[in-house]
Every structure is written in C-alpha cells, then in structure tokens.
Amino acid sequence: MDDFDPSTRREMETFLAREQANAKLQHTIQTLTTTCICVTSTPSNKFSSAEASCLTATLERFMDTSMFLIKSLSEKQRSH
Amino acid sequence: MSDWFKFGSKSDAPESSPVIDMDKKEQIKTAVRNELAQANAQLLVENMNNKCFKACITRPGPSLSSSEETCLLRCQERYMDAFNIISRSYHTRLSRERMDSITSEIDKTL
Numbered sequence: 373m374d375d376f377d378p379s380t381r382r383e384m385e386t387f388l389a390r391e392q393a394n395a396k397l398q399h400t401i402q403t404l405t406t407t408c409i410c411v412t413s414t415p416s417n418k419f420s421s422a423e424a425s426c427l428t429a430t431l432e433r434f435m436d437t438s439m440f441l442i443k444s445l446s447e448k449q450r451s452h
Numbered sequence: 453m454s455d456w457f458k459f460g461s462k463s464d465a466p467e468s469s470p471v472i473d474m475d476k477k478e479q480i481k482t483a484v485r486n487e488l489a490q491a492n493a494q495l496l497v498e499n500m501n502n503k504c505f506k507a508c509i510t511r512p513g514p515s516l517s518s519s520e521e522t523c524l525l526r527c528q529e530r531y532m533d534a535f536n537i538i539s540r541s542y543h544t545r546l547s548r549e550r551m552d553s554i555t556s557e558i559d560k561t562l
Contacts, residue, residue: 380477391484397546398492401539406499409534415507415526419533427534431541439549 404431500531 376384408430416423508523509516516524 376477384477384480387481388484391488395488395492397542398488399495401535401542402492402495402499404542405531405535405538406503408538409503409531415523415530417526419530419537424533424537427537428541431538432545435542435545435549 404434408434496535500528503531504528 408427419427504524504527507527508520
C-alpha cells in the first residue's frame with residue numbers, strides 16, 4: 373500500500389472502511405438469525421406466514437430495543 | 453532507451469505507473485471482498501450446524517438415521533429461509549432509519 377499515490381491510498385482506505393462496516397452488518401445478521409430462529413425437533417417443510425412474520429417482528433423489535441437503549445444511554449450521558 | 457525514463461527522476465526506485473496501480477488496487481479489492489465473503493459463509497455454516505445438530509440429533513446413535521437426515525435437511529432449508537428473511541428485513545429497516553434521519557435533517561432546514 374505504501375507505493376500507492378495519496379489519492380489511491382485514500383480510495384483504498386474508504387473501500388476498506390466500507391467493507392469493514394459491511395462485514396459488521398453481515399455479522400449482526402448472522403447473530404440475529406441464530407438467535408431468533410426457533411427450530412423444533414420436527415422442522416416444517418416451509419415457514420408458515422405466522423412464523424415468517426414472527427421472525428420479522430422479532431427483528432424489528434430488536435432494532436427498536438437497541439435504538440431505545442442507545443438513546444437512553446446518550447441522554448443519561450448528557451444529563452451528567 | 454531506459455535511460456530516458458531515469459532522466460530527471462529523484463531516485464533509482466521504479467516509479468509506480470497508473471496502470472500498475474490500477475491492477476494492484478483491483479487485486480487488493482477483490483482479495484479483501486473474497487476473504488470477507490468466505491468468512492461470512494463459514495460463519496453461516498457453523499451457526500447452521502450448531503442449530504441443526506442441537507435440534508435434530510437428540511439421541512446420538514451409531515450412525516445418522518434417515519429421520520435425522522430428513523430433519524437436518526429441513527432444518528438447513530428453514531435456516532437459510534430465516535437468514536434471507538432477516539437479511540432482507542434488516543437492510544430494509546436500516547435504509548428506513550437512514551431515510552428517516554435524512555428527512556429529519558431536511559425538515560430542520562425548512
């Protein structure tokens with residue numbers, strides 16, 4: 373990387389930062405999948421619409437939860 | 453002939469030409485993308501294995517029974533379905549959050 377000109381180096385830094393952010397995203401999706409899924413000992417042939425909407429709801433509530441907690445944390449920090 | 457190129461250059465080290473930079477740059481980009489994709493795929497397989505083993509192999513016998521194999525296949529399919537559903541919902545939610553923060557920024561300027 374050292375023999376790149378400055379503009380190329382900046383481009384590579386941006387690229388790496390973006391790929392890293394994307395990797396973090398992918399990792400979160402992995403964690404969410406393995407946490408939210410309910411596989412019984414007799415998995416069905418296809419997700420029922422109830423199961424599919426339960427998965428989506430779980431994810432949405434998870435997002436709500438983390439945003440709520442982050443906001444409350446930052447508010448607490450501000451009041452100190 | 454090569455002396456013409458050295459003429460006026462400060463060092464003897466070969467200067468990186470734009471064309472070589474382009475190739476090296478693209479090589480690095482491709483390598484990084486492949487590494488990350490591979491790591492992601494490995495994580496998916498590992499998580500799936502753990503989930504499906506726990507779900508389907510409740511009483512380990514001398515070999516995999518055919519019902520255990522059926523269970524594993526179904527589990528794998530459901531896992532992939534769940535992965536896709538969550539991936540889609542997550543991306544949708546993220547872009548909605550981004551749109552919300554963008555529109556609220558615009559609203560502030562109005």
